Amino acid sequence: MTIAEDPATTNPGYKWVGTRPIRPDGFEKVTGRAKFGADLYLPGMLHGAVLRSPHAHAKILSIDTSEAEAMAGVKSVITGDDFPPAMGKEKDMASNTIARDKVLYEGHVVAAVAATSRAQARAALDAIKVTYEVLPHVLTVDQAMAAGAPVLHDGMLTKGSEPAATEPSNVASRVIYQGGDLDKGFAEADVVVEHEFTTKPVHQGYIEPHAAVADTTPDGRSTVWCSSQGHFAMRTYSAQVLGWDSGRIRVIPAEIGGGFGGKTVIYLEPLAIKLSQKAGRPVKIVMSRDEVFRATGPTSGSRMTAKIGATKDGKITAADVHLWFEAGAYAGSPVGAAAMCCLAPYKVENFTIEGFDVVVNKPRVAAYRAPGAPISGFAVESVMDEIAKSIGMDPIEFRLANVVEEGDTATYGPKFPRIGYKETLEAIKNHPNYQEPLGPNQGRGIAVGFWFNAGMNSSATVNVNEDGTVNVLTGSPDIGGSRASMALMAAEELGVDVARISPNVADTATVGFNDVTGGSRTTLATGGAVVNACRMIIEDLRGRAAKQWDVAADQVEWVDGQAQMVDGSQPPLSLADIAKGWARTGGPIAASASLNARGVGAGFSTQMCDLEVDPETGVVTIVRYTTAQDAGRAIHPSYVEGQFQGGVAQGIGWALNEEYVHNADGVMENAGFLDYRMPVASDLPMIDTVIVEVPNPGHPYGVRGVGEVGIVPPLAAVANAVDSATGKRICHLPLSPIRILDALLEG
Amino acid sequence: MSTKTHVTCIINGDETDFLTEDGESLLNALRDEVGLTGAKEGCGTGDCGACSIIMNGDLTASCLVFAPEAQCSTIVTVEGLADGDHLHPLQQCFLEGAALQCGVCTPGFLVASKVLLDRNPNPDDTEIRYALAGNLCRCTGYDKIVRAVKEAAVQLRENGKVQA
């Protein structure tokens, strides 16, 4: 089933869509009532704690848990031996959840305990004796690919290499996208710019650490409460790691305190389920911030080269991009998406984009907002900026000269449908901020970004209550206000006041399957399921009114929340009227819809950063920031703006200060919020937003995902602004005061 | 055999007591023993502000306080900001201004903002940003939070409700 088509796509005359009501879950959140992952307490609940590897790479020779098991108050202890062998599709996830024969990064889980107090659980961890044989480790793509490097996974042959790989290595896979003739393209260029770039791993930085509570019954069924971006995914993955049927696990979603991609995978859930099963009591495990940094997230560090040629009048003739991404301990960096996105905003005939997925002894990377695209975008947008500068062209005009539009073929294959990219460029060009004069030591940077956005699978159930109020159930965790969007779309469809709609995030036992809240898909796909279910309800309501009036259903239309005769011959019946009499017309009114969403609308963003560099210290102050992004249609504009602003803030942090710092032993040195420097309020200015609305023809209201693409341009926008302020092209992140001053002192 | 300490204090206006291990944080005691889970542990080291409370009139990271220190103290948590079903203007302005996304940092921001406005009824943007620099938010980019605090300050000044 696809999302219903609607000519109203081009008609913005909506009553509820586009308004800004207070979000339905807001009251719980401002009064401290909202229950996040760590906020659930069950009678008899035990505290779980996790023992983690102190080594970046080691063989586990033995684990002796006997002393810990004998301690007072310790109710269960588990190791990898308590789980089936890691194999099959989720083999890597299984061995990342708890190590078996080898640990692959500092922080890798080795064992876990459940005890009657936190202190006792912690003491029990100290009593577990693990013998390791420490192995040499690799921390960067260059170390991992060096001749003679220790190989993390014995059987790993590079997928997609030419010729086919015959020897195991740390390169998990190679992807390539090509078009035209590179040599010809570069020969046609008047100017060619080439640089090498590096970036460090960065963490999603959600404020809520991972937490899970599991209550497993002796018959091997478990109820799990956890905060995640997708409780169905938590169920599926946990079942796979445990070797259980999915139906044995019910996952009840807690409120989620931020995820940004990092809570789409499991860490604690199978451990809590198993500890609870062995102890016969509920078990809660909550990560410390230290554990969050050492063992979850981050996204990839990288090395990249980008070589791009253009003519004097600003036509790009060739682009040659190569990407090496750290995957962490298991294959699966976002290098593929990075390769697909980086040239997508440009019409370029001759190109090669090659990417390598490389394993290293660091935590396994997880999705982070537009995974991969900010990294490759940093390289490409930096080079584009330099080309525009070298041919004396305004950076926005340069992008307009190469802009992709409807019907153009993207470098990653498909033809673009109607997109609003050009409109975002024009929005920045016409923004008063673009005319603001710059002061001494100030610079201005422009960059653009692309992200596909996702569709995937969603389900929704709409239940009409006996008084005509409406409950909307979805299985998509609300991470940034999506319940408000669901309510607005249901109100628009049914023609009732949004205050009469109660949107809920239901658990895995009470609503149909939903993929994770990720890929900027929820308003589009889950919203589409809500719209479809509402339309089924309306069909039903029309039939019930027709029955009451004893006419054919086609004589009844649904207008402004009421059934009315086409010829006006009966007084209209409201939703409440029909609900009141449902016993006479067929019983309660409910509908469920499921879909695999098609018609995803791509996201584009153009951003402008003004900043000032202290020439004596290299400290950067962001002076002004402006972002224009195509939202298709903003269902709740406040939360659309919030997504734009949040993405920009994360991107600025990534550009300026955030990075994983590992010492030579592979131990993370800055696993806390003091030294992993995310932006604080005083680091940022207001972030000016322009919501561009070029409706997505594939969605009934024209929605495009808005959550992700906003983080793609800032890395380069900041670097380009630093170049504008100082004349220094810095190709390595973060742009810390140290790095900037080093560049300034070079002369 | 118990080594626990009995602590009595005023929390959100009510005399409250609890038992705690001496080395436990006040944050954990509030959450585990008193049942007030509005304050959150984001870091446990005083670097994120999610555990903010008002202790004896001062904005305080409750993760840095040993629970026995609360003896005879007066504590306000996010649960104590509203007056019955009447939200504090800050709470109302955060809602109306969409100043929260995931909401996990929100209790800390509200508590810190209350202390700011109690002390400075008319802060400018920079003062707000520095006063809230101890509270990390990863969702909003702070823009709508700063605006909501400014709006609440206007309402509080107009209503003459700013406490001395």
Place this chain on the structure above:
Amino acid sequence: MTFNPGGLPVKYFSPSTIEEAVELLSSGPNRRVFAGATDVVPQMRSGRPAPDGLIDLKGIERLISVTDTGSMWVIGAAAPTVRLTSNPAFVASFPGLAEASGLIGSDQVQSRSSLGGNLCNSSPAADSVPALFANRARAVIASGAGTRTIAVQDVPTGPGRTSLAPGEFIIEFEIDRPTTNSGDAYFRLTPRTEMDIAVVGAGARVDLDGAGTISSATLALGAVAPTVVRVPDAEAALLGAALTNGAPSDDVLAAVAAAASAACNPIDDKRGTIKYRRHVAGVLARRSILAAIARASAA
């Protein structure tokens, strides 16, 4: 290696007199005084060996008092730094020390952090310490043998180490009120505007004589050596310097910056490089001296 924090096995004491605290401190092998625990808690959580007894000094009135005696300010070692930054008379007397004290963490931390804790944690990057050095503050130390008073400068001996003997703790600081036109200032370099640890810090104090020349100058640098360090060569260059348009000559300022860079004995670590610290120490030395002069001139 364990990562999970929990209720830590430690005994809490809250003495109400100095004598009681002295007694408690000496009656167990591994006891430790604390004020705000803003360093103690993170250290305990990071897996460092926990003390078995924590002695809370905030119950002792003298240790949380902030008093102007007329000739000097006496600041309780455990007084929360918010008591300094919110005290207009203190801020007027020592704006630089007040600013430095106000940089020890967020407002949430300011209600806990103290000058005694900031000094005795003995991090070379402690923000208040260069400002205490610059103002020639004294520390009053208690023990079973009574009290003794030493220069704050003689307290830190290395990262995490002090000259205090076992059983000793600081009860208060004394800072003489200036007798001439005087100003102090503290600047630090951090990548973020707040919530950060100094990569370099510089505290300055300048006194002017009746003719408007510099009669005394002190400069102390943080985070550039194993302890906070004074920069005697810079101080000497400033002594007797005349001011033109409120500033010493460019040559003097260049000498100050060069002396500050030369006084550095930094390390490369996760927060900064040797090269960066040397360079920025010179920059901040100049900026802090100029700010202190401006305040002295306005006094």
